[in-house]
Amino acid sequence: MRRARRVIIDTDPGLDDAVAILFALSCGRFEIVGLTTVAGNIGIETTTRNAGRLLALMGRADVPVVAGASAPLRRGGIEERAIHGDDGLGGVMLPAPQASPLEGAAAWMAKVLTEGAAHSIDVLALGPLTNIARLVLDHPEAAGRIGRLIVMGGAIDEPGNVGPRSEFNLACDPEAADIVLRAGLDTTLIPLDVTRKVRAGRDWLSALRASGGRAAGTCADLIEAYFASSGGRESRPLHDPCVMLFALQPALFAIDTRDVSVELGAGADAGALLTGRQDGVALRVALRVDAAGALRLLADGLR
Template sequence: MTPVIIDTDPGIDDAIALLYALRQPDLHVLALTTVAGNIGLPVTTDNAARLAALAGRTVPVHPGAAAPLARAAEPEVAIHGSDGLGGVFLPEARLGASRHGAVTALSDLLMQTPPKTIELHCLAPLTNIAQLLQHTPDVAGRIKRLIVMGGAVATRGNFGPGQRAEFNLGQDPDAAAIVLHAGLDLTLIPLDATRQLRADAAYVAALRAAATPRATTCADLIDAYFGANEDRESRPLHDPCVPLLALHPDLFRVETRLLQVEPGTGALIDGPHPIQVAMGLDAAALRARLLAGLAIAGSPEAGTSTAC
């Protein structure tokens, strides 16, 4: 199993990613760290703990940054709702939030394990990871790999002036620059790839037919994610791409791009930093892998879900 720490801001697509990743036999999720992104930090932290309970996992949840490094947060309530989950009910958390903050937990876990052991799966603005690199730079060399959902390379963004940036990088461009320019082993999954992974009504029906609490909850979440799409195709399933790439790299087209983060906006522009970027994916095969992972049943599973 690959030891993993997931940095997250649940968030509808974060929730689907967590419910998938937390039950995969080849991923050992050591901890969840939370950040304000899609919604405020108390809500993202509570959502992460509730998602762990639904997945039947007792995983510590460490709250992190409540705001970007140098600007005010801009939560995405219009898409995710005031609860971050589009009104989908989750069971009570088994554990409350840890007393140890995200940066402390990241540093401790990385220092307590052999170098190049732990992967960081980043589903959110990169504030926590940037603070880790700023406060304890000696741990950077111990990270095995970062897989980051973020950015827009050759496609339109979804955040900021002119929609040039992507939400995660644009929410905290200073943090994005610190992490992406650090020379770490990092694979970026931008909108160029994630926009190819969507669900339709037939996929939601297949999730409901799987009949596990996690699959049923994900069906509810995707229903909430359809929004006003008249063709009944969901918004992109951005964040599930991160654990899917970790487990099924052959289903992604990854290439090296020379990039940098544009100051102030978080947009990706041509630059000196070689970064591994997933520019494409096999959407049909990945949807099948996601469904299969969410259909894993058996103890421990807990809770049910109901769209409110």
């Protein structure tokens, strides 16, 4: 029997965050140490409440929710209410949280990482990197104890989704992204280059709903809301679940090493990943994916 991976999920739920979290809760392959929340897709009160609602749905009040950064380090944030709805979950009804959230995500992560064996806990980052940057700045020794840091963020050869070259998570807090990517952690980036290829189509969604189960049915509802927000497109990319899929089955992804830096200007490409510059740092980046295999793994875990 495979040993469950110990993980902290840093998140801003968010429709695709919610699908990723439900997969992690239902697949039996993760030991979730806690959910830390950050403002991103929507404000911190809503992302924190949504994390608690997802845990309540799955009967997991034992997993703590820890509220983190309510704003980027140095600039205003970006919200995506048009995609995720005012409640962050497209109007999908979930039970109320069963426990009150804790406060202080960076300090909580530092405590947990210090108490555990070094490199025994992975961090799965689904939102802006503000909490993790604060961990690096305020608790560098604890940050160095992270096992793997797997980040959904950025675009290499693909165009951006909030600017010509910038992706939402990194664009929300470019300074935080720069700090984290330069921190010397065991980091893998999962950019739009692969997440746009892992797409939920209507047939896949129908099969997921028919498979039964609480997580599968709720994810089908969440993805339906995702379709509705896009004007009825025939498929939608599942960005954040790719982090969980890579954590479990890296062979689904082809990894290249690229020298990257983060655009820290004030223009439309703030937060964009720049390649080939002298100030770049070598990072592992997923650039190709077995999309069919990824969708199979996701559906199997949700069932």
